[in-house]
Amino acid sequence: MKRRHRAFTLIELLVVISIIALLIAILLPALGAARLSARKAQSNTQLRGTHQAMVTFAQSNKGFFPGLRSSGNQWVMPADNDAAAHGSTVMARYAILLEGDFFTPEYALHPNDPQPHTAYNPNSATPLDHTNYSYAMLEIVRRNNETGPNIIPGNSEHKRGEWRETMNAQAIIMSDRLIDVPPTSFGDPSTYIGIWSDEPGESEWGVVWNDNHTVFERTPFFETRYTRINNTSDDLYSRVSTGSNVQTPSGATTNSAGGNAMMVSNLSTSLKQPF
Numbered sequence: 001m002k003r004r005h006r007a008f009t010l011i012e013l014l015v016v017i018s019i020i021a022l023l024i025a026i027l028l029p030a031l032g033a034a035r036l037s038a039r040k041a042q043s044n045t046q047l048r049g050t051h052q053a054m055v056t057f058a059q060s061n062k063g064f065f066p067g068l069r070s071s072g073n074q075w076v077m078p079a080d081n082d083a084a085a086h087g088s089t090v091m092a093r094y095a096i097l098l099e100g101d102f103f104t105p106e107y108a109l110h111p112n113d114p115q116p117h118t119a120y121n122p123n124s125a126t127p128l129d130h131t132n133y134s135y136a137m138l139e140i141v142r143r144n145n146e147t148g149p150n151i152i153p154g155n156s157e158h159k160r161g162e163w164r165e166t167m168n169a170q171a172i173i174m175s176d177r178l179i180d181v182p183p184t185s186f187g188d189p190s191t192y193i194g195i196w197s198d199e200p201g202e203s204e205w206g207v208v209w210n211d212n213h214t215v216f217e218r219t220p221f222f223e224t225r226y227t228r229i230n231n232t233s234d235d236l237y238s239r240v241s242t243g244s245n246v247q248t249p250s251g252a253t254t255n256s257a258g259g260n261a262m263m264v265s266n267l268s269t270s271l272k273q274p275f
Contacts, residue, residue, distance in 0.1 A: 039111040040196075040206065040216055046107055047135065047174050047208040053102035054173070055165045055212075063164045065173075066096040067140060072164070074149040083128045090137045094120075095128045110134040110176065112195055134195075136177035138163065158227040168210040170225035175207040178237045189220050192237060205236060 054065045062070040067087035069076060075087035076096065083095030094108055098120055105119035113134040120132035140160045151160070162171040180193040194203025207222070208214045220236040 036112075040204075042111045043176065044206045044208070044214040044216060046110075047176075047206055048212055048214050049103060049107060050097070050135065051173055051208045051210075051212055053097055057097065057100065057102060058165045065163045065165075066093040068160070068163060069149070072160070073151055075151060077149055088140060090133065090135075091128065091130055093137060094133045098122065098128060098132075105132065108133040108135065110195060114179070114195070114198070134177060136175050138171075138173050158229045161227040162210055166210050168225065169213065170223065171210040172207050172222060172224060172234075172236070173210050175236060176205050189235065189237075192220060194220075207236070 058065050061068075062072070064070060064072050067076055067089075068074070069087075076092055078084040078086060078092070080087075081092055081095040082099055083089075083091045085092035085095065087093070097103065098105055098108070099122070105122070109117050109119060109132075115134070117131050117134045120128045138159060140163045159171075162168055162173070176195045178192055179195055179198075190201040192203060193200055194205060196205075197203045204216060204218050205220055206214060206216045221233045222236060223232050224230070224234040
């Protein structure tokens with residue numbers, strides 16, 4: 001006598017579906033968190049790798065990173081790189097590294113960037129621009145004299161001394177960039193909108209230091225030392241102001257707008273750059 005196979009009842013089928021739905025609801029947040037953690041690790045790896053490329057470049061530039069000539073007292077000029085940008089800009093520094101094949105164009109793109117950046121195409125007639133990178137770099141000194149090669153000393157001159165392979169574990173060289181900050185709240189980190197969250201004050205920051213170690217923090221405040229200048233609570237983006245250097249490269253209209261990490265390490269907040 002053949003044994004009949006009993007089919008699922010409707011109730012049993014609904015129970016199975018409910019269990020599957022419950023498991024999915026439990027596993028999806030964990031999967032999302034794992035993916036986010038992987039993107040954070042990838043981003044810090046790219047920060048570290050870009051800094052390593054700078055160190056390699058510096059070995060044939062008398063120790064100075066891209067943007068400065070080997071004398072350390074002159075900028076790279078727009079005619080010296082395909083980006084046609086002054087050496088104080090992030091655009092020029094990325095152009096030098098990409099033209100030298102120090103890393104692939106995709107390496108300049110942040111894995112969590114919410115804005116439409118695309119990898120630079122070295123075979124295209126279109127020069128590199130602010131849409132081809134999505135990390136911030138240390139602002140060497142206040143941008144000035146962008147029509148001439150000589151660097152005019154400014155109130156952040158001490159940072160230029162760190163734009164070279166010093167192995168300083170207290171000098172930030174690159175970071176995740178700031179996306180936006182309300183125009184009435186410049187200088188207030190609780191209003192900053194970063195690359196990891198679109199909620200003001202809830203972002204996180206990956207940074208690489210000049211000894212090539214990286215950290216990932218929930219605050220833009222760090223203890224830094226640039227040459228002889230110490231700051232126990234350095235605001236990573238302290239040089240924000242209306243209409244100047246807000247961290248929005250994809251919305252920038254000029255070579256010098258956006259992209260620089262506003263890492264001002266001064267003795268007091270009153271000495272921070274006013275624009």
